[in-house]
Amino acid sequence: MNITKDILYVGVNDHEVDLFEGQYDVPNGMSYNSYVIIDEKIAVMDTVDARFTHEWLDNLEGALSGRKPDYLIVQHMEPDHSANIANFMRVYPEAQVVSGTKSFKMMQQFFGTDYADRRVVVGEGDTLSLGKHVLTFVTAPMVHWPEVIVTYDSTDKVLFSADGFGKFGALDVEEDWACEARRYYIGIVGKYGAQVQNLLKKAAGLDIGIICPLHGPVLSENLGYYLDLYNTWSSYSVETEGIVIAYTSVYGNTKKAAELLAELLKAKGCPKVVVNDLARCDMAEAVEDAFRYGKLVLATTTYNAEIFPFMREFINHLTERGYKNRTIALVENGSWAPQANKVMAKMLEPCKNITYANNKVTIFSALDAGSSAQLEALAEELCRDYIAQHSETANKNDLSALFNIGYGLYVVTSNDGKKDNGLIVNTITQVTNTPNRIAVTINKENYSHHVIKQTGIMNVNCLSVSAPFKVFETFGFQSGRTTDKFAGCEPLRSDNGLVFLPRYINSFMSLKVEQYVDLGTHGMFICSITEARVISDQETMTYTYYQNNVKPKPETEGKKGYVCKICGFVLEGDKLPEDYVCPLCKHGSADFEPIA
Numbered sequence: 001m002n003i004t005k006d007i008l009y010v011g012v013n014d015h016e017v018d019l020f021e022g023q024y025d026v027p028n029g030m031s032y033n034s035y036v037i038i039d040e041k042i043a044v045m046d047t048v049d050a051r052f053t054h055e056w057l058d059n060l061e062g063a064l065s066g067r068k069p070d071y072l073i074v075q076h077m078e079p080d081h082s083a084n085i086a087n088f089m090r091v092y093p094e095a096q097v098v099s100g101t102k103s104f105k106m107m108q109q110f111f112g113t114d115y116a117d118r119r120v121v122v123g124e125g126d127t128l129s130l131g132k133h134v135l136t137f138v139t140a141p142m143v144h145w146p147e148v149i150v151t152y153d154s155t156d157k158v159l160f161s162a163d164g165f166g167k168f169g170a171l172d173v174e175e176d177w178a179c180e181a182r183r184y185y186i187g188i189v190g191k192y193g194a195q196v197q198n199l200l201k202k203a204a205g206l207d208i209g210i211i212c213p214l215h216g217p218v219l220s221e222n223l224g225y226y227l228d229l230y231n232t233w234s235s236y237s238v239e240t241e242g243i244v245i246a247y248t249s250v251y252g253n254t255k256k257a258a259e260l261l262a263e264l265l266k267a268k269g270c271p272k273v274v275v276n277d278l279a280r281c282d283m284a285e286a287v288e289d290a291f292r293y294g295k296l297v298l299a300t301t302t303y304n305a306e307i308f309p310f311m312r313e314f315i316n317h318l319t320e321r322g323y324k325n326r327t328i329a330l331v332e333n334g335s336w337a338p339q340a341n342k343v344m345a346k347m348l349e350p351c352k353n354i355t356y357a358n359n360k361v362t363i364f365s366a367l368d369a370g371s372s373a374q375l376e377a378l379a380e381e382l383c384r385d386y387i388a389q390h391s392e393t394a395n396k397n398d399l400s401a402l403f404n405i406g407y408g409l410y411v412v413t414s415n416d417g418k419k420d421n422g423l424i425v426n427t428i429t430q431v432t433n434t435p436n437r438i439a440v441t442i443n444k445e446n447y448s449h450h451v452i453k454q455t456g457i458m459n460v461n462c463l464s465v466s467a468p469f470k471v472f473e474t475f476g477f478q479s480g481r482t483t484d485k486f487a488g489c490e491p492l493r494s495d496n497g498l499v500f501l502p503r504y505i506n507s508f509m510s511l512k513v514e515q516y517v518d519l520g521t522h523g524m525f526i527c528s529i530t531e532a533r534v535i536s537d538q539e540t541m542t543y544t545y546y547q548n549n550v551k552p553k554p555e556t557e558g559k560k561g562y563v564c565k566i567c568g569f570v571l572e573g574d575k576l577p578e579d580y581v582c583p584l585c586k587h588g589s590a591d592f593e594p595i596a
Contacts, residue, residue, distance in 0.1 A: 003210060003218055004156040006133065008036045010044075010059040012052040013170035020168065024187055024284050028180075029170035032056075032080055033214045035160065036063045037153065040131030041070040043098075045151065045160050046214060047084035056084060057091060068092055071120070071128070073135070074099040075162040076148050077106040081214050086111045089118065096120050098128060100139065102147035122149070125572075138202050140164070142195040144188060150199070157209035163189065164199065165226055166215030178229060181216065183288045185233050190291065190321040196234035198555065200227070201569060205583045225488070236325045237468045238294035238503055242272030243382060246286055247299035247331075248279055248308035253366045254333045257375060258299050260367065261331070264379035269386040269393060278310040287317045290326075294503065295382055299331035299361075302340045311340075315347045322352075325466060329357035329378055335365045353466070355538065357381055385535045389492050389502065394533050396495065401507035401532040404462040405430050405438070408540040411461040411475050412440060413499045414451045420491060420499045421480035423448045424472055426543055428460055431526065438511055440525045447481040449523055456513040458525070459498045464538035467504035469550050477567065477585035494531050507534045562592040570595070 001009035011033035020026045032048035034056060042064065048056045060069075072088050072095055075081075085107060089097065096118050097107075104114040104121065122128065122137045129135075133155045140148040143164060151160040167181035189196065211219040211226065219226055232239050243265055249255035255277070262273045274293065276286040290296050300311040328348065332340035341360055348354065359378040363371045387393045405428055413422040427441035440460065442449040452458050463471065474485055491499040500508040511527035541550070554568035561572040567585040571592065580589045 003035065003212060004158065006038045007153070007156060007158060007212075008038065008063045009218070010034045010036055010056065010063050011171075012048050012055050012059070013172050014049065014052065015170060016051065021188070024168065024183070025282055026168045028168070028173040028175060030080075030168060031171045031215055033212065033216075033218075034060075035212055036060065036069070037130060037133055037135075038063075038067075039133045041129075042067060043071040043073055043128070043130055043133075043135065044069050044088070044095075045073050045212070046075055046081045047072070047088055049080045050083035053084050053087055057087070069095050070130075071095060072097045073128075073151060073160075074103050074107075075150060075160065076145060076214060077103050077110070078145060078163070079110070082107075082110065086113075089115065098122055100137075100147055100149050103149075106147060138199070140195070140199045142192045143199055144192050144195075152206055152208075154207075157207050158212055159203065159206065159208045159210070160212045161214075163214050164196070165211050165219060165230065166213040167217075169216065171217060177217070177226075181229070182233065182239075182292065183284055184215070185230070186288050186291045186321065187284050190233070193234040193236055193322060196230065197552070200231055200234065201584065203227075204569075228488070231470060233291070235468050235470055236291070236322070237470055238325070239292045240272065240294075241386075241502060242274060242293040243270050243295040243297060244274045244276065244286075244289045244293050245297040245299060246276045246278055246290065246311070246314055247297075248301060248311045249277070249333075250301050250303075250308070253363065254299055254301055254331075257331060257333070257361070257363055257367055257371070258297075260372065261297065261299075261375050261379060264376060265383060268379055268383035269390055270383050271386065278314050279308075283310075283314065283317065286314060287321070290318060290323065291321070295327040295329070297329045297331060297378075297382075298344050300333070300340050300344070302332060302334035302338045302343075305337070305339070307340045307343045311344070312347070315344060319347065319350045323348075324352040324354065325468065326351075326353075327355045327357065327382070329359070329361075329382060331361040331363070331375075331378075333363040333365070338362050338364065355466075385503075388533045388535045389500075391495065396531045396533060398507075398532050398534045399436065399529070401462070401509055401534050402430055402433075402436065404507045404534075404540045406540055406542065408542050409463045409467075409472075409546055411463060411471070411501060411505075412442070412448060412452075413459045413461060413501075414448050414455060414457070415498055416447075416451045416455075416480075419480075419484050420486045421448055421451060422461075422475045422485050422499070423480065424476035427522075436529050437514070438509065438527045438529065440511065440527060441519065441522050442525070443522050445521075447479050451480075452513065452525060453516065453523065457496050457498060458511050458513075458527070459494055459496070459500050459508055460511060461501045461505045461508045463504060463541040464506040464536060465541050465545055465549075466538055467541050467550065469552060471504055472546070472550070473567070473584070477587075494533075496530060500533075506536045506538045506540060507532070509533075556595045559595055561595055563595055565591050565593055 510531035515526035
């Protein structure tokens with residue numbers, strides 16, 4: 001299979017494996033990907049699993065058409081990719097192996113040699129010329145082993161991404177990419193979100209046309225979709241609105257409670273309810289669901305003064321992978337001394353930025369009027385934002401939304417008649433209360449200023465402390481004139497027809513411009529309120545909270561160069577070009593400062 005004119009696929013499909021890494025069910029098998037770059041010199045990208053030595057060597061021989069490879073580039077030492085290094089080096093004794101220092105140490109452990117006389121050691125930013133193809137190496141430690149490197153071919157604009165962007169499933173089986181890629185990422189890479197975020201920042205500075213992972217299909221179309229999903233997963237953001245109920249049940253009573261809660265949630269407007277019986281479902285699928293959706297209900301029995309084993313295993317999977325930025329509700333059952341809620345809460349203590357539902361449910365043996373009422377109250381609490389989001393059920397005159405205005409950060413949404421738009425602002429003030437008037441100040445250079453001045457309407461979305469950096473990247477680092485900031489999502493709309501954010505806000509207000517004040521560089525819109533909804537009780541995101549907890553801290557230790565004051569992107573080197581534009585936030589060189 002030709003990836004490009006000079007890059008060929010020589011990997012294999014594995015339909016013999018039943019459990020990948022001894023634990024993940026793979027009904028559609030696995031692919032072990034390997035590639036060859038044909039140039040003046042020839043480079044082979046990684047090997048395959050030990051069970052496919054001869055098939056891989058046959059594929060390689062066919063691709064080489066009688067030539068001999070010059071290099072074997074080893075990006076990842078996990079045995080499903082590195083098992084045939086020694087075999088390759090025996091078959092091609094004149095070839096050299098190219099990898100990082102840590103990989104050669106692992107080769108000594110796996111094969112009894114570190115190929116000291118046949119190796120090329122590379123690190124961050126090093127290059128290797130094959131002729132017209134020049135390869136640049138990028139370190140990716142703990143994505144998901146410490147020795148990992150990825151490789152960029154600037155000629156064909158190909159990123160060889162190691163295990164990044166991989167998925168379960170062989171290449172000769174058609175299936176949805178996201179489902180199995182999500183399960184693969186969360187199960188195998190999920191603990192290392194911060195490291196993946198670092199790699200994505202490096203990738204943002206590359207012109208990538210094709211992604212060649214070590215598992216799963218080559219990605220060559222709609223790369224923004226895959227990059228956006230990886231950004232969502234690695235930042236522990238909510239991918240899909242909905243609620244997951246994960247339960248265990250001994251005699252069926254906790255199961256009845258889970259089923260009743262599911263029906264209550266659906267009736268109150270929850271867009272998706274997923275119910276997992278942890279004793280019977282695929283545990284990896286249940287873990288995937290917990291990371292995919294924004295809210296999780298844990299329901300289990302008190303068991304030997306503890307909790308049921310399958311629930312313990314499930315929570316261990318969550319904490320091991322750094323579960324965070326979610327809402328959790330607890331439901332317990334016990335016949336004489338229920339304490340499962342206490343045990344679960346203790347186990348979840350390592351999880352960061354968890355919001356616990358105020359309503360906790362305790363069932364004594366079986367559901368009764370009291371515990372059923374507790375489930376009703378819990379469902380009402382969990383669905384409060386869904387109720388507020390839908391016009392049919394929302395209180396559209398909840399002026400307590402005004403209490404969420406402070407020195408906070410907001411997304412102001414508008415529409416230019418062709419597409420929705422939004423931008424980050426921090427200058428919103430309530431100026432009068434009889435009648436209620438809101439002042440919104442926007443820089444005239446922003447496209448939103450132009451749109452609102454023409455249309456006279458806007459929505460102010462009050463960001464909550466749950467908002468991830470992705471929100472600020474989307475609405476603060478690009479212009480709505482040239483970018484569709486709501487592309488690929490199904491927006492919610494208020495009565496004025498404008499978008500309001502489906503998550504990461506505690507309230508929004510629809511405003512009508514009554515007066516405009518020209519402030520020179522900025523314009524102030526004095527507005528009346530036509531609609532106000534409270535979505536949640538979460539605190540408003542302040543500028544201080546954003547700086548201390550949301551904005552990524554630039555990794556500058558040991559580096560020489562410049563750092564973007566807006567987003568933290570690091571440009572290494574001695575000189576900052578006057579016309580340089582940050583690849584992440586698109587701010588110019590004026591917003592960079594030397595690394596101290």
